[in-house]
Amino acid sequence: MTIHKEGYKSILITAILFAVVNLASFYFLSFYFAWLTWLIFILTLGLLLFIISFFRVPRRQLTLGSNLVICPADGKVVVIEEVYDEEYFKDKRLQVSIFMSPANVHQNRNPVTGEVVYNQYHKGKYLVAWHPKSSTENERHSVVIRHPKGEILVKQIAGALAKRIVNYLSVGQKVEQCTEMGFIKFGSRVDVLLPLDAKVNVQFNQVVKGGVTVLATLA
Structure with missing residues (x-):
């Protein structure tokens, strides 16, 4: 460690x-x-x-796979649903959200290998991280990684305690699966927006590990 x-x-x-x-x-x-x-x-x-x-x-045996989407964060799965994305895609996506308590590891990892095509910080509120509107109203940092089988959007979202989101990526950067994306301080949430044809491999309330648990499989 x-x-x-x-x-x-x-x-x-x-x-x-x-x-x-x-x-x-x-x-x-x-x-x-x-x-x-x-x-x-x-x-x-x-x-x-x-x-x-x-x-x-902590030191971990990371999970890698060209058609796999790996959990970008530790925590508990609190949302698995189809949503309409207003920010980037302007269409429907599968959203999987991971709630990170203060006891979780707060390093965030890239879920897939690809190119960063979108990177945007948004000021916002500090609603509790499990609040339905935290995805669109809280302070957050959104990144889209272009993968050969589809684009993946990852949102680092501040919670009631999280007062600083750190993101190390930039547009045009090539990233490798499970390498570091950023860090969120003191309790937060990470949303992953997937193509509709992706197969979600986690369940509601499942405890997951960043860089280890397979979140979804891309078609």
Whole structure:
């Protein structure tokens, strides 16, 4: 396991906060309120360990396949439905949405190999990530990857806690399946819009792993 580069600053700030709070607690409280000093230590240590865990990038045996769409994120499948895409395709698509809790790995991966033909950031609201309107009203970053068997749109969507979406791709870039697309901080959602003839390989409420679970098969 490694720590994602997006976490270096957050972990450093949390570590400094942990040190300052506990030094002050030990100096001013330990003699009279030893129990409170230990409570503060446990709570702040829990926060530090949570922040470190949030930015973890575990080593995985990645799944690859030319006709496969691999899950771009860890989490739980919360939507499998046919939708009309207003943003790019202007027609109907199959949408599969993955909800990422703060406990999930938050690195996002490219679901297919291909060329980036669309990349657009949208300002928006911070509705809870499972809200039906979060796909179109929340802050989000949309990317379309052109694959020989169809174009795939991936939306990184901010949630109630997520305040920063990071996307590393650019239009014209060639990307490889399961390589890094970006990162979303502190709880969020990822939508994948597929061609209507794609076969969805996941089920509602299924827990999936980014770079590992097969989301769909392209016809």
